[in-house]
Amino acid sequence: MFRKICAAAAASLTLAVLTAAPQAAARPVSYPGGWTVMVMNDDAMSSSLVHYSPSADWSIGWRENWARDADWVFTGAQINRLVRRWNNPGSQANFYIKGALGGVGSEARPLDDLDLGGMVEIAADWETRRWFLSADAVYWDAGDFGDSTQYRARVGVAPYVAEFGGIHTWLMLQATHRPDADDELVLTPLARFFYGTHLWEVGVTDRGEGLFNWIIRF
């Protein structure tokens, strides 16, 4: 019951803010000539991405994705499009569309008998110096391994407001809904830290599984 209440609250708050006004929405966007490396691990997937941004509103890169439970591995190209950014005096918001296309193989033999696969994602976020909200929906087509959908929402608060160049800390709660999975709803309390061009996220799901994300820009 507690999990459902938390998930409903996070989803409602996110939805309310994202639909309330153009004043809402925010996330890092790469700058022209900037590279981003991302390593993400949650309770279901591990992925690594290397992106290059030719301009401030899109990036292209390479993605490796391992669906641990479903036993498939994706390798392919990904494109990210910042459709709209709202810059306001005290907040920033972003709306993205992302897509990836490549080959899908089995975990045991990831380069053999590849099938065409990919994903489409829409994502939005909003943040002030104190509050953070985000939501995204991802659809994966893994060829012969089937397809899947994931919905995710986050709410976060900064326990202190750090200055430029300092160590920034966020406490967040992530709710993940996977209609096709055994555990339809997973809650993950996590901490986000960033310092300079590095960002780390560490968390544990309510099932005791770990989350670890790392991002660097250069």
Next chain:
Amino acid sequence: MNFIRTALFSAALAFSAAPAFADHHEADAEHEAHDMSHGDEHEHDAAHAHEHDADIEEAAAIVAEDGAIAVVAPGTLQVQVNGLVCDFCAQALNRVLTRRAEIAEINVDLDARIVTIDMEDDGEIDDETLTGLINDAGYDVVAIHRPEV
């Protein structure tokens, strides 16, 4: 295949939204131009100029609580920027601006939403170029403040 249909739809949606992003930046430029003309109306009291000279280094960082710029030191520009809420994102400003030869270093005041730019000796950069660089970093310029001469 469902995926192909979805991908094509998303691609069409994403790129059809491009004009909205461009319009956003054009509107920012107009806004900035308005602020520039408004900034010219501020008269500086010459009788107190010597006081500013004495404290010029400190003056470079003087910013009122409401974000208004009090005084800008020679060799320094201060830019009011919207969307400046995240340190990780603001590092983009550092990367984009400091790769220009005329810029020595920058400092970001996230509370006041002000970027202070220290120019190299004899370094010059015009408002249009500076606004373009900050837009490229993903932010919107509200106003650019230069030292009074």
